[in-house]
Amino acid sequence: MKKNNFLHxxxxxxxxxxxxxxxxxxxxxxxxxxxxxxxxxxxxxGSLLDILHRATPTALVALGMAVVIGTRGIDLSVGxxxxxxxxxxxxxxxxTDWPVWVVILCALxxxxxxxxxxxxxxxxxxxQPIVATLILMVAGRGIAQMITEGQxxxxxxxxxxxxxxxxFLAFPIRVWIAIGMIVLTVLVMRKTALGLFIEAVGxxxxxxxxxxxxxxxxxxxxxxxxGLCAAMSGIILAADIRGADANNAGLWLELDAIxxxxxxxxxxxxGRIYLLLTIVGVLIIQTLTxxxxxxxxxxxxxxxxxxxIILAVLLVQSPKTRQWLSDFFMKKKHAxxxxxxxxxxxxxxxxx
Amino acid sequence: xxxxxxxxxxxxxxxxxxxxxxxxxxxxxxRDTLVFSNLLTDNAFLIITAIGMTFVILSGGIDLSVGxxxxxxGVLMAYLITSTGMHPLFAIGIALVVGVAFGAIMGVIIAFFxxxxxxxxxxxxxxxxxxxxxxNLDAVPIDHPFITGLYDIYVPLPGRGGLTFxxxxxxxxxxxxxxxxxxxxxxxxxxxxxxxSHSAAxxxxxxxxxxxxxxxxxxxxxxxxxxxxxxxxGSAYPLAAxxxxxxxxxxxxxxxxxxTGGVGYVFGTFLGGMIQGIIxxxxxxxxSLNSWWTKLAVGGLxxxxxxxxxxxxxxxxxxxxx
Numbered sequence: 001m002k003k004n005n006f007l008h009x010x011x012x013x014x015x016x017x018x019x020x021x022x023x024x025x026x027x028x029x030x031x032x033x034x035x036x037x038x039x040x041x042x043x044x045x046g047s048l049l050d051i052l053h054r055a056t057p058t059a060l061v062a063l064g065m066a067v068v069i070g071t072r073g074i075d076l077s078v079g080x081x082x083x084x085x086x087x088x089x090x091x092x093x094x095x096t097d098w099p100v101w102v103v104i105l106c107a108l109x110x111x112x113x114x115x116x117x118x119x120x121x122x123x124x125x126x127x128q129p130i131v132a133t134l135i136l137m138v139a140g141r142g143i144a145q146m147i148t149e150g151q152x153x154x155x156x157x158x159x160x161x162x163x164x165x166x167x168f169l170a171f172p173i174r175v176w177i178a179i180g181m182i183v184l185t186v187l188v189m190r191k192t193a194l195g196l197f198i199e200a201v202g203x204x205x206x207x208x209x210x211x212x213x214x215x216x217x218x219x220x221x222x223x224x225x226x227g228l229c230a231a232m233s234g235i236i237l238a239a240d241i242r243g244a245d246a247n248n249a250g251l252w253l254e255l256d257a258i259x260x261x262x263x264x265x266x267x268x269x270x271g272r273i274y275l276l277l278t279i280v281g282v283l284i285i286q287t288l289t290x291x292x293x294x295x296x297x298x299x300x301x302x303x304x305x306x307x308x309i310i311l312a313v314l315l316v317q318s319p320k321t322r323q324w325l326s327d328f329f330m331k332k333k334h335a336x337x338x339x340x341x342x343x344x345x346x347x348x349x350x351x352x
Numbered sequence: 353x354x355x356x357x358x359x360x361x362x363x364x365x366x367x368x369x370x371x372x373x374x375x376x377x378x379x380x381x382x383r384d385t386l387v388f389s390n391l392l393t394d395n396a397f398l399i400i401t402a403i404g405m406t407f408v409i410l411s412g413g414i415d416l417s418v419g420x421x422x423x424x425x426g427v428l429m430a431y432l433i434t435s436t437g438m439h440p441l442f443a444i445g446i447a448l449v450v451g452v453a454f455g456a457i458m459g460v461i462i463a464f465f466x467x468x469x470x471x472x473x474x475x476x477x478x479x480x481x482x483x484x485x486x487x488n489l490d491a492v493p494i495d496h497p498f499i500t501g502l503y504d505i506y507v508p509l510p511g512r513g514g515l516t517f518x519x520x521x522x523x524x525x526x527x528x529x530x531x532x533x534x535x536x537x538x539x540x541x542x543x544x545x546x547x548x549s550h551s552a553a554x555x556x557x558x559x560x561x562x563x564x565x566x567x568x569x570x571x572x573x574x575x576x577x578x579x580x581x582x583x584x585x586g587s588a589y590p591l592a593a594x595x596x597x598x599x600x601x602x603x604x605x606x607x608x609x610x611x612t613g614g615v616g617y618v619f620g621t622f623l624g625g626m627i628q629g630i631i632x633x634x635x636x637x638x639x640s641l642n643s644w645w646t647k648l649a650v651g652g653l654x655x656x657x658x659x660x661x662x663x664x665x666x667x668x669x670x671x672x673x674x
Binding site (some may be wrong): 074125126127128130131132134135136137138139140141142143145146150255258262300301302303304305306307308310311314315318319320321 | 414461464465466467470471472474475476477478479481482483485486489598601602605611612642643644645646647648650651652654655658659662
């Protein structure tokens, strides 16, 4: 009984974690050596490390997306912001002799400006988030192409190389950056009132305004934060390939990020932010991608598998499904109880 | 009579005339009917997709799967024609049925499980692109004599222009869309649903049935667009039409349809698609501008029309409050 209660209480948290473990175990049983991690020259190598390495850009974007979705919004422009910040990084590195940290600050600032633009459209002009961020999604790659003048700009910089592919304390530096950002965000969202306020705004804008929360400013800063996260991801992606590709950098990343947030159990209707579970969601997506690639299945199965999983998760999460399921189980319980005459009616855990 | 509902489409018409007039004034070649008929042919697949999207947006939803659907239908058609030796007419028929069926399935999920259209069609977008990859990874030519025959049908107009089969198919589908929206019970239900789904249900609009029909219709139009795209390019490629869903949404919005649903015209969408085509043509005529200016210009127009809509809504609210 106690165990049942535990499961019931934490089923939302456990479901993504269990799926991740399950996917890793299944992949490991199909692909030998999937779990092995080697130490070479003080660097860790292995499929699991590779997953972490590849998941960082998506994880950063998903972090911002989780906060924006928490305010009942959505940010479709993150892919375009990645392209813009990558372009700024590349062009400034090539055309100026500014120190690297200034270049990085400029790129981050550009991302925040993009976020500010989205935030103003959403919170000041009251435009629906899908539409407001659609504008930058359409125009953003044009802006990035304008910055790079239509070329793929390649650059060389030791610091940026290190950000893209370097190691620190056996782990890739970009993983450390992502971990730092995640810890910082979790601390700010959970140890200060800010997280509560943002969730309040997402749950009910009017009510939160009535209790004195500055809703507009909060929504605005959520989009700025998302822009900042996307810019970080853009710098890492540009540093990874030592170049800025305005057309392809971060293409479809917004979809993976949204998917990760939804996998984490957040409702797109806002009001709840699950930061750590979102990261688990990102890892699930990346593990799936890597698993499909390493298991010998043709790469083209990737999209079909992803789509099927999203649909399955959506259907399971849908309140309607839960209602139907619980109706079904209640009826069954009822029938059983009336047969056995047991008055202690159903508090069993219904696994979603 | 000018009322606030017609303001966005009037603005669309004005932008269309201004852009076209500017082209005629600036470039001699622009005055030929050839430019107009090329606009009709080159933007046919976008406009057809956008007509289906208009119904979805009018009802307050969104369909992100249309671009992938175009690619999937094209690849499916190519497979049926080249690998099984099927007559193109049957292949087109099967492709259209598949498109409608997938659209209807998404509609069922949206209507019965009450999941947001945005995320369901996002999954559809992944799925169709993936299915296209499963059938074929490369670009395949479709050189069946029937398809090339269709491509060559041509009705000359005065000047150097002429109507191709593709342009005529688009105009027929446009007329069909206008009739559906304005003259049928289904059309009325779509407008009612977008205005206020709760009141619509109270007034006896079959909400779930209408939602399923809307997404099936969008599936039909994007499948039709896939067929037209395959005839237009004479080939099928699983990476075709990436991002067309955004262009289609932009065409609908620039065409004056309110993104919150309930207000708009199918004909406006036609103008919206043509405006995007004109911008592209103007940039080609200029010669010194790069292609990214198209994206910037379309983004700018999108912003302008969204702010215009917002302004009108606020103005109407204030007026009705006073």
